[in-house]
Amino acid sequence: MKLLIFAGLAFGLAAPASPQSEPPKFMFPVDCTLGENCWIARYMDRAPGQAKTDYNCKAQTEDKHNGTDIALADTGVMAAGVAVRAAAAGRVLALRDGMPDVTVTAERAKLIQKQGCGNVLIVGHTNGWQTRYCHLKNDSLLVKRGDVVSPGQIIGQVGLSGITEYPHLHFMVQRAEKGKPAQHYDPFDGGVFESGCKAEKTPEQKPLWIEPIKYAGPIIIPPLVSDVQITRQMLWQAQPSKFSTKPLTLFIQARGFHTLPNDIWRFSLVGPDGELQFTHDVKQTRQRQLVEANANFKSPRRGFASGPWQAVVELIRGDISMGKQTTNVIVE
Numbered sequence: 001m002k003l004l005i006f007a008g009l010a011f012g013l014a015a016p017a018s019p020q021s022e023p024p025k026f027m028f029p030v031d032c033t034l035g036e037n038c039w040i041a042r043y044m045d046r047a048p049g050q051a052k053t054d055y056n057c058k059a060q061t062e063d064k065h066n067g068t069d070i071a072l073a074d075t076g077v078m079a080a081g082v083a084v085r086a087a088a089a090g091r092v093l094a095l096r097d098g099m100p101d102v103t104v105t106a107e108r109a110k111l112i113q114k115q116g117c118g119n120v121l122i123v124g125h126t127n128g129w130q131t132r133y134c135h136l137k138n139d140s141l142l143v144k145r146g147d148v149v150s151p152g153q154i155i156g157q158v159g160l161s162g163i164t165e166y167p168h169l170h171f172m173v174q175r176a177e178k179g180k181p182a183q184h185y186d187p188f189d190g191g192v193f194e195s196g197c198k199a200e201k202t203p204e205q206k207p208l209w210i211e212p213i214k215y216a217g218p219i220i221i222p223p224l225v226s227d228v229q230i231t232r233q234m235l236w237q238a239q240p241s242k243f244s245t246k247p248l249t250l251f252i253q254a255r256g257f258h259t260l261p262n263d264i265w266r267f268s269l270v271g272p273d274g275e276l277q278f279t280h281d282v283k284q285t286r287q288r289q290l291v292e293a294n295a296n297f298k299s300p301r302r303g304f305a306s307g308p309w310q311a312v313v314e315l316i317r318g319d320i321s322m323g324k325q326t327t328n329v330i331v332e
Ligand SMILES: [Zn+2]
Pocket: 042, 065, 067, 068, 069, 169, 170, 171
């Protein structure tokens, strides 16, 4: 075999691409089901300059976003523990732990600018490929520097450390080649950061995921239901499972990513008897990345009936339902 390649080179022919130059294939790095208990909140930015475009030529990213954001519903889910897995075989090159899981404020973001990734693990793979796992939960890291990891090995948990407002994993794929600056790769199609989207795809570009992952449209997360007015600080808080005193009002907060002007959030409350008790529409006036919309339902004269209530939010675009999510809560 060696001889053949040598002969080829001697005649000025290109050596066949060795299998070693192929990028590694990656497993999805979070132990969750997309669309059910985790969501792709942001893809990589593929638009050069200041524009923002994801690999699918839509705007589900932010300018200069160099990885994939995999979000959880709230800090309750995060506290229960959602495992982060090594995406491929490799060795732990570096890590940081010990940063608290807190929703970042503008002031804190300035203070921790150099630790924006929060608690982090960097895993080295073959041929200069690396994966990086950011915003990990404080004290959840299960490996140390130099450890060899196998594909799918649990290495930590999704958290809220560093510069982030909501619990998520920022998953980054990089390749550092000798003499060249490291490049960020998009696992959804194998393209490079800010290199253009689908239209400019090269024939050799392939997804880096082992199992194909379908592009998801606007993201709808289960709503937050509260018996008090929901503030910005409460947005990603754990959902209470019951209200032990009869609420005077039920506040429902829709949470999601990437809505367009004229999208409608439809809020509904279904009572313990299974009947629709309330419904209310909120129209979005502008394109939004992180979306908040809310509705309040005042208690009926006799109070909210005791038993399980369902709060449903549905996103409607034109006449089409883009999906809905439900949160269950008990009124005692
Ligand atoms: Zn991110």
